[in-house]
Amino acid sequence: MIEISNASKVFTARDGHPVHALSDIDLSIDDDEFVSLVGPSGCGKSTLLRLVAGLAPSTSGSIEVDAIPVSEPRRDTAMVFQAPTLLPWASIEDNVLFPLKVMNVLDGTSRRRAHELLELVGLAGFERKYPRELSGGMQQRAAICRALIHDPRIMLMDEPFGALDALTREEMSLELLRIWTDRPRTILFVTHSIPEAVLLSDRVVVMSPRPGRIADILEVALPRPRSFAMEGDPAFQATAQKIRSLIFEHHG
Numbered sequence: 001m002i003e004i005s006n007a008s009k010v011f012t013a014r015d016g017h018p019v020h021a022l023s024d025i026d027l028s029i030d031d032d033e034f035v036s037l038v039g040p041s042g043c044g045k046s047t048l049l050r051l052v053a054g055l056a057p058s059t060s061g062s063i064e065v066d067a068i069p070v071s072e073p074r075r076d077t078a079m080v081f082q083a084p085t086l087l088p089w090a091s092i093e094d095n096v097l098f099p100l101k102v103m104n105v106l107d108g109t110s111r112r113r114a115h116e117l118l119e120l121v122g123l124a125g126f127e128r129k130y131p132r133e134l135s136g137g138m139q140q141r142a143a144i145c146r147a148l149i150h151d152p153r154i155m156l157m158d159e160p161f162g163a164l165d166a167l168t169r170e171e172m173s174l175e176l177l178r179i180w181t182d183r184p185r186t187i188l189f190v191t192h193s194i195p196e197a198v199l200l201s202d203r204v205v206v207m208s209p210r211p212g213r214i215a216d217i218l219e220v221a222l223p224r225p226r227s228f229a230m231e232g233d234p235a236f237q238a239t240a241q242k243i244r245s246l247i248f249e250h251h252g
Contacts, residue, residue, distance in 0.1 A: 007061035020211035032184040036197035044212025078147035084139035137168035
């Protein structure tokens with residue numbers, strides 16, 4: 001599915017000096033696998049997502065999807081950011097439909113599909129509302145619907161719940177888990193929350209400080225379905241502690 005081979009990224013800072021964001025990243029992600037990236041701020045997690053999304057080129061190495069090099073954004077890939085980035089002048093329904101309009105593939109079934117997705121995330125009845133009329137959590141639900149509207153095979157999620165309060169964040173994590181369980185797809189998910197990573201993921205990739213490298217990859221062997229009630233489970237705690245130890249070890 002996604003094959004990242006020896007990928008590095010170097011930016012040029014404003015003062016002209018090179019900034020090594022990523023170095024020698026090797027990672028394979030299977031179809032319908034849920035993989036989380038964790039690590040200290042500035043370790044290149046978001047940069048790696050942008051490379052996979054085709055929003056920026058790698059300086060060296062390669063990134064492929066189904067053995068095809070990623071050189072630009074792909075139609076089968078969607079990205080969800082920390083901020084919902086909804087169009088303030090458009091209704092929630094029109095926000096969800098926006099990617100189809102951009103792709104020029106809007107048809108007679110599109111609105112029904114948008115309504116089904118909004119119902120799926122608990123936003124039925126809010127189709128004609130505007131973003132300013134919704135809470136942050138509701139806006140992020142709408143953003144997820146927008147990402148799902150063209151049924152992407154790959155979802156790249158950059159701390160999508162990072163700006164939410166703790167309770168809403170848990171609720172959204174469980175919502176994402178339910179959507180992914182009902183309609184599996186490949187997800188690469190950036191988070192600073194270790195419990196969130198353990199709850200959601202098949203594997204957790206621990207990254208080191210800049211230049212970002214893969215310090216370790218941990219399998220999450222917990223059974224599914226999962227819930228935050230599992231946080232008290234010794235296996236959950238052991239996995240979370242292992243991740244914390246790896247981050248501390250490489251950060252130190």
